[in-house]
Amino acid sequence: MSMELRILAAPREQQALLDLPWDMPLEQWPEWYLVALPRGISRHVVRFTRLGGNVYALKEIVKPYADREYQMLRDLARLDVPAVQAVGVVSGREAPGGESLDSVLVTRHLQFSLPYRALFARMMRRDTVDRLIDALVVLIARLHLTGFYWGDCSLSNTLFRRDAGAFAAYLVDAETGELHNGLSDGQRAHDLDTARTNIAGEMMDLLAAGQLDESVDPIGVSDQVVERYEALWTELTEWEAFDVNERWRIARRVDRLNELGFDVDELDIVTDIGGRTIRVQPKVVDPGHHSRRLLRLTGIDAQENQARRLLNDLDTYAAVTEQQGEDEEIVANAWVMDSYEPVLRAIPRDLRGKLEGPEIFHEVLEHRWYLSENLGRDIGLEEAARDYADTVLRHKPDELAILGGTSAEADTTQPFRITWSDLQ
Amino acid sequence: MATVTFDKATRIYPGTDKPAVDALDLAIEDGEFLVLVGPSGCGKSTSLRMLAGLEEVDGGAIRIGDRDVTHMPPKDRDIAMVFQNYALYPHMTVADNMGFALKIAGVSKDEIRRRVGDAAKLLDLAEYLDRKPKALSGGQRQRVAMGRAIVREPQVFLMDEPLSNLDAKLRVSTRTQIASLQRRLGITTVYVTHDQVEAMTMGDRVAVLNAGLLQQVDSPLGLYDKPSNVFVAGFIGSPAMNIATFDVKDGRATLGNADVAIPASISSKVAAEGSDTVVLGFRPESLLPASAEETGGIPVLVDVVEELGSDAYVYGRPAGPAAEEQADRLRSDQIIARVEPRNAPQKGEKINFTVRPGSEHFFSVKTGERLEP
Numbered sequence: 001m002s003m004e005l006r007i008l009a010a011p012r013e014q015q016a017l018l019d020l021p022w023d024m025p026l027e028q029w030p031e032w033y034l035v036a037l038p039r040g041i042s043r044h045v046v047r048f049t050r051l052g053g054n055v056y057a058l059k060e061i062v063k064p065y066a067d068r069e070y071q072m073l074r075d076l077a078r079l080d081v082p083a084v085q086a087v088g089v090v091s092g093r094e095a096p097g098g099e100s101l102d103s104v105l106v107t108r109h110l111q112f113s114l115p116y117r118a119l120f121a122r123m124m125r126r127d128t129v130d131r132l133i134d135a136l137v138v139l140i141a142r143l144h145l146t147g148f149y150w151g152d153c154s155l156s157n158t159l160f161r162r163d164a165g166a167f168a169a170y171l172v173d174a175e176t177g178e179l180h181n182g183l184s185d186g187q188r189a190h191d192l193d194t195a196r197t198n199i200a201g202e203m204m205d206l207l208a209a210g211q212l213d214e215s216v217d218p219i220g221v222s223d224q225v226v227e228r229y230e231a232l233w234t235e236l237t238e239w240e241a242f243d244v245n246e247r248w249r250i251a252r253r254v255d256r257l258n259e260l261g262f263d264v265d266e267l268d269i270v271t272d273i274g275g276r277t278i279r280v281q282p283k284v285v286d287p288g289h290h291s292r293r294l295l296r297l298t299g300i301d302a303q304e305n306q307a308r309r310l311l312n313d314l315d316t317y318a319a320v321t322e323q324q325g326e327d328e329e330i331v332a333n334a335w336v337m338d339s340y341e342p343v344l345r346a347i348p349r350d351l352r353g354k355l356e357g358p359e360i361f362h363e364v365l366e367h368r369w370y371l372s373e374n375l376g377r378d379i380g381l382e383e384a385a386r387d388y389a390d391t392v393l394r395h396k397p398d399e400l401a402i403l404g405g406t407s408a409e410a411d412t413t414q415p416f417r418i419t420w421s422d423l424q
Numbered sequence: 425m426a427t428v429t430f431d432k433a434t435r436i437y438p439g440t441d442k443p444a445v446d447a448l449d450l451a452i453e454d455g456e457f458l459v460l461v462g463p464s465g466c467g468k469s470t471s472l473r474m475l476a477g478l479e480e481v482d483g484g485a486i487r488i489g490d491r492d493v494t495h496m497p498p499k500d501r502d503i504a505m506v507f508q509n510y511a512l513y514p515h516m517t518v519a520d521n522m523g524f525a526l527k528i529a530g531v532s533k534d535e536i537r538r539r540v541g542d543a544a545k546l547l548d549l550a551e552y553l554d555r556k557p558k559a560l561s562g563g564q565r566q567r568v569a570m571g572r573a574i575v576r577e578p579q580v581f582l583m584d585e586p587l588s589n590l591d592a593k594l595r596v597s598t599r600t601q602i603a604s605l606q607r608r609l610g611i612t613t614v615y616v617t618h619d620q621v622e623a624m625t626m627g628d629r630v631a632v633l634n635a636g637l638l639q640q641v642d643s644p645l646g647l648y649d650k651p652s653n654v655f656v657a658g659f660i661g662s663p664a665m666n667i668a669t670f671d672v673k674d675g676r677a678t679l680g681n682a683d684v685a686i687p688a689s690i691s692s693k694v695a696a697e698g699s700d701t702v703v704l705g706f707r708p709e710s711l712l713p714a715s716a717e718e719t720g721g722i723p724v725l726v727d728v729v730e731e732l733g734s735d736a737y738v739y740g741r742p743a744g745p746a747a748e749e750q751a752d753r754l755r756s757d758q759i760i761a762r763v764e765p766r767n768a769p770q771k772g773e774k775i776n777f778t779v780r781p782g783s784e785h786f787f788s789v790k791t792g793e794r795l796e797p
């Protein structure tokens with residue numbers, strides 16, 4: 001029985017996808033179709049390919065699972081959850097000999113993203129591990145708030161992007177995920193239990209590979225995931241009771257949540273019969289407080305911590321230029337013209353693809369602080385930017401080398417020889 | 425090791441009023457391999473998750489051994505969900521891959537070594553304990569993954585469609601492996617699948633669910649030989665049972681020219697419920713080719729012949745003078761019969777079938793329940 005190749009995707013991408021050798025198992029695709037980028041551990045065969053200037057991730061998987069994960073990723077995108085973007089499903093594949101091949105789930109390669117193995121390839125220090133864990137915890141809490149049960153939370157199923165010295169985490173593998181209206185305590189607990197086991201396993205593996213500082217205790221780190229999650233979840237959802245006279249505590253709760261990167265759109269406030277105590281619970285909480293504010297004010301799309309950093313600089317700018325009373329948007333516009341854009345322009349074009357714009361700006365701010373300290377005088381932003389490009393950014397290729405696995409572990413980390421600009 | 429008891433366990437999802445699982449009563453024995461089977465949406469995953477602690481229980485109770493676990497967090501239940509994730513870590517030895525989760529749980533080194541050793545023996549992995557996963561075959565790697573669950577020595581294993589992401593061939597071989605392993609381990613196991621063939625080949629007993637309601641629990645043979653209602657009769661068996669509504673008169677069940685003698689007890693049970701029809705079921709192997717002259721036969725036009733080597737199946741439709749009425753009263757769109765592969769008919773041929781006396785299944789038209797002669 002002859003089957004028909006079916007490509008479920010937007011028309012433009014359908015066209016591009018048509019040119020790939022679908023009658024061959026992914027594992028046998030000739031190298032010229034592939035882009036060697038680092039990936040995490042996976043059961044399925046995953047490869048990257050470049051089409052029309054974009055890089056795509058291809059995962060070979062049985063059709064019902066491909067369809068399901070495709071739908072799940074589309075739903076997550078609709079809910080604004082940080083996850084890889086589903087492009088399509090290719091099914092009905094058949095080898096020339098007639099045997100049928102599994103479907104392929106196609107996703108957009110998440111730009112600037114790093115699998116944790118690549119981050120760990122150079123010995124990782126304790127505080128970097130902490131920041132990685134924090135990013136993952138925020139992601140899990142975000143997913144749980146939207147009613148998503150992950151089922152297989154691990155470092156391998158997460159991608160990390162640099163975020164102003166910290167990390168932002170993205171979901172990459174939704175195969176076991178389920179969307180519900182809300183999660184039961186049991187579902188949340190089980191998700192965390194899986195996360196805990198997986199993360200400990202992944203850390204122990206790094207330790208065995210000699211890629212983890214001896215001071216890092218895999219079990220301690222995995223316990224930390226649970227503790228931090230519980231603390232964050234409490235802050236996000238718990239009822240808090242206090243005396244009517246302490247109403248300022250409502251504002252403080254909101255501030256704390258903003259600080260954690262969440263916006264409170266609605267609060268549930270209940271006064272008891274006697275009217276002496278008030279109970280408050282955040283009802284609708286949206287993550288991305290700072291990045292949404294930055295986007296609204298400036299049109300710059302940045303991660304949460306990058307946005308926080310840029311907004312701080314914007315505040316400083318307002319103070320220094322004595323525009324504090326001015327309309328926020330006007331000041332923001334002036335800041336983009338006077339600070340943000342000149343910094344990016346000061347970076348030579350061939351270096352701009354190495355990091356995202358907001359990340360470069362953040363690093364330049366750090367660099368300026370460091371230079372000014374050293375020289376004992378205030379350095380201008382543009383001067384700092386030029387110095388940063390020459391002394392720091394230009395040398396980042398070294399860091400790229402860490403992304404290359406050795407050929408001895410070809411099935412765990414693909415050999416990787418590509419510069420960031422190739423990805424643009 | 426322990427028994428598992430669902431005691432009128434009910435789950436009503438928020439925003440719905442029909443229970444997804446409705447007062448489930450099920451007693452699973454110590455060491456038993458119980459399969460939950462049913463069509464999509466019947467509530468089998470929900471039942472399993474209630475046992476796992478992932479889904480809240482809105483009514484009734486769930487017990488593991490003597491412990492009431494109805495409201496206990498998942499990790500305190502002493503259960504293991506198998507195959508949810510079986511990542512193997514490339515730099516760790518097979519032994520460490522199997523035992524690391526115990527380390528997290530704070531189990532002592534000696535105890536871990538003992539459990540890993542025991543599991544490895546059981547899985548034929550003893551000589552590979554010091555190797556890395558890369559040096560193993562695909563099948564061996566899969567056994568290491570199973571080892572991860574086994575060393576936890578849980579009271580109950582839970583598996584929800586664990587084979588659904590394997591291709592057909594691997595699925596069949598892994599099926600047998602899991603079943604034989606479970607028997608050697610003797611750990612109580614609850615296994616969910618929508619595939620009744622999988623259910624029948626793996627389970628000590630099979631529980632059939634439909635629309636949130638338990639239909640029947642029995643051994644595979646019991647379900648096959650004595651389905652307790654029309655749903656189970658139609659669901660269990662591959663190819664499926666032929667089921668149609670017959671008229672009951674003078675000790676015979678007739679449908680057009682098809683005519684089957686029925687026991688007096690069935691006639692009186694039908695009469696007792698104030699009815700003059702009965703649902704009659706017969707499995708493909710109960711149909712016998714008859715000569716064209718024989719009366720009471722069911723003429724069938726052959727659409728497809730499926731040759732399986734030892735057997736052949738005829739898929740056809742009623743073709744006699746009363747074909748239209750027969751097709752209307754048939755629960756499926758076709759009649760299926762097993763025939764001798766050596767004299768299998770051709771597509772387009774017309775054959776007369778009679779039902780082997782005594783092999784019929786009778787069900788009440790009113791309730792769908794089985795009528796025992």
Ligand SMILES: Nc1ncnc2c1ncn2[C@@H]1O[C@H](COP(=O)(O)OP(=O)(O)OP(=O)(O)O)[C@@H](O)[C@H]1O
Pocket residue numbers: 038039040041042043044045046056057059084085107108109110113115152156157158159172173174175511
């Ligand atoms: N869109 C993407 N962008 C960047 N990297 C990706 C993308 N999709 C997959 N990858 C990489 O490929 C790896 C494997 O993908 P994925 O986790 O989906 O496979 P899997 O076989 O389902 O894994 P598992 O064994 O956890 O079930 C990921 O860890 C990630 O590093």
Ligand SMILES: Nc1ncnc2c1ncn2[C@@H]1O[C@H](COP(=O)(O)OP(=O)(O)OP(=O)(O)O)[C@@H](O)[C@H]1O
Pocket residue numbers: 179180181437438440444462463464465466467468469470471618
């Ligand atoms: N979180 C939920 N909220 C509301 N309804 C749900 C939820 N999960 C399942 N249901 C409904 O409950 C019923 C039973 O679902 P369940 O997943 O247990 O079925 P299943 O037998 O496992 O089906 P499948 O074979 O498709 O997995 C279905 O009608 C389903 O739509």
Ligand SMILES: [Mg+2]
Pocket residue numbers: 041042043156157173
């Ligand atoms: Mg994965």
Ligand SMILES: [Mg+2]
Pocket residue numbers: 468469470
């Ligand atoms: Mg299910």
